[in-house]
Amino acid sequence: MSTLRDNWRVILLVIGILISTFALFSPTVGSQPAIGEDDSMTNLKYGLQLDGGTRIRAPLVGVTAEEVEFNGDSDRVVEQQVAAQLPDADAADVIARQTAEGSTVEATAENVTTDELSSALDAAGYAHGEVRDGVTETTRTETVRVLESKINEAGLSGGTVQQVTTATGEHFILVEVPNRDRQDVIDLVGERGTVQIDIYYPTSQNGSRVYETREAVLTQADFTSIGTAQEPQTGGGAFVPVSVRDEPARNFQDDVVETGIAQPGGTQCTYMEEGGRNTTEGCLLLVVNGEVVNAFGMSPGLADGMRSGEWANAPSFQLQTLNTSEAQEIAINLRAGALPAKLDLSGEDGGTSSYISPSQGENFKTDSLITGIIAVLAVAGVVFLRYGKPQVALPMIVTGLSEVYILLGFAAAIGYPLDLSVIAGFIAVIGTGVDDLIIIADEVMGEGTVKSRKVFQSRFRRAFWVIGAAAATTIIAMSPLAVLSLGDLQGFAIFTILGVIVGVLVTRPAYGDILQLLLTEDR
Structure with a gap:
């Protein structure tokens, strides 16, 4: 019992390793992917740099x-x-x-x-x-919400949207979508996604026939119960079934009747045909991002319902499109809503976009693993040359690697995507961790062989004060990077701080107990 009480720090380290093992390998952990999902047996998630995909960073126009x-x-x-x-x-x-x-x-x-x-x-x-x-903070927040909805509606699993702020105070929207090429993502987020219905109708002016447009008789906010894009059984084109909210439906019905679209027998629209724009009967125009993508007349049955006022009691109809891809885009825009401001993708104001292929991501994974192994082997070699005692060097290497293993388990548990900045944080943790362990070994063994447990603990406490002060300095220095939305630097800072905390609370004390057990005689 006394042995367990005296070595509780080592037991705490073992518990941390067991919990990390559960987080890394249990099928009950990490069911919701954050960015990309590894196809191995672990629950680790990977960012774009290691999994491939598209990243867009752009300011908002305004x-x-x-x-x-x-x-x-x-x-x-x-x-x-x-x-x-x-x-x-x-x-x-x-x-x-x-x-x-x-x-x-x-x-x-x-x-x-x-x-x-x-x-x-x-x-x-x-x-x-x-x-x-x-633009304002409110507009940036609303933009993030709409873009997240667009990505989810488009079925791009693992995509993320967030605000980032540079050290000079510039604000950007960062969009990351795994396993999608650059053009697909730009097509999705590059436009504001406005959808509206205009009425194009003939009227008389000074005895001549002219055409007028009544704009935005229905907008995105007016639609509800938006269906999925469908193809008609008869073939040709596609459509999105929608319902309209009560008050906008009554206003729309009044506009349709007033402009003559709902005339007996309906209307035949030739707006999209060559030369038909100036000879057509009244049309409903489907306008997406300011461009007319389709125009359609009104069936006799729908026209009768409009004139009688019955349509507004159950206001629904179909938004007709020329093809399925347009219908899918409209459905996404209607569900997500319009962007309050457009992303500036010109690159003139600091906006950037990049694409990493899945094969390149796999290369980054391999290179990162090789780099980590080289770092561990280099540290192991230097430590062994420095002390020449396996009972000092081997626990140091095992303890340092345990620290990284615990951090990997933490990343798997919360679904944090690993990218090159996080890998750099792990390497930094290895370096600072071994530095602290060397301080402990030097302090304990610097004045000769330690045989007394009491002397060992006295020397260890002196070393731990030095380590604690260094850890506090590192945490203070890294905290601004961890709090501010500075892109890749944030992940580096977060895992460096976590590594320091785990080291001070778990791994350094455990290494001290292991050394005490191996070096002192009155154990």
Whole structure:
């Protein structure tokens, strides 16, 4: 019993190894993949650098005016008034918000400058404060949410989206999707994903037939119960079944009747045909990201339901598309919602994108393993040459490797994706860990052979104070990197700090107990 009590630190190390083994190999752990999933027997997850895939880091397009005075107008009115003063922008490109922290107006259309937004606010009669590049924190958070929904709806398992902030205060959106090439990911996240229904209809003006467009009679917020993309049994094209919310449905029904789309017998739409745009009957236009992707008329039965007002009691219809891929894109956009601001993928403001093939990722895994083995062998050789005693060197190597093994188990337990920065953290942990173990060995053996347990403990405590101070310094130095969203540096810092904590609390004390057991005589 006294032996167990005296060597509880070694027992704690063994328990840590057993828990890590369970986390690494148990099928009940790590069922939800974080980035990529290894095809081996372990529960380790791998980041893009080791598993292959696409990474995109880009800022959001937009400029923001702070401390805007809304003069009692609603957010929607402000958006419309400011958009009317901006070239090539509509209300969807302006975001007005009134919060407890202050009122802001953001212009998210491309190529809008701070001077243009300032002039638009002045022309619309809204006093304001500073106008700066970039968007608000709320817009960045909403963008992350929408992109996560897009990735999930598209079935890209393991994809992640997060905000990252550089040391100079620049904000980026980081998108990582495993096992997908660059163009596929850009096609998914590169557009804002707006979907709306416009009405294109003929009318009379000064006795002549002209066409007008009533825009956004239905927008993404108006749709509900969005079905999956389907192909009609008759073949040709595809469609997405949708339902419309009650109030927008009544408004849409009124617009359709007023513009003559719901005339008896329905309408035949030739908008998409060559020369048909200026001769067609009324059409419903399906507009995605500002472009008309399809146009369709109205069947006699649907037109009758619109005119009688019965359609609004059960408002549903089909969004017709030319092919299945378009229907799938529309379904994804409708479920995820539109991005409040577009990602700037031009690369001019620090945005980057990269693709790592799965084969290259496998090479990185192999190279990382070889690097780790070389590091361990180098440390083992130096330690043995330094002391020449297996009872000192071998426990040092085993204890150092146990520290890395425990960290691997922790990564598997929480599903943290391993990438090259985390591997670098492991190598740093090996180096700092062995440094501390050498300090212990030098302090204990520096004044000659230790035979007394009491003398050993006195020397070990002196060494441990040095190790504790060094550990505190490392944790303080690494903490900002672990807290800030600085991309790869964050993973490096987190696992370096964890390695230091595990070392001080578990592995260094255990090594001290092992040395005491092997070197002292009154054990």
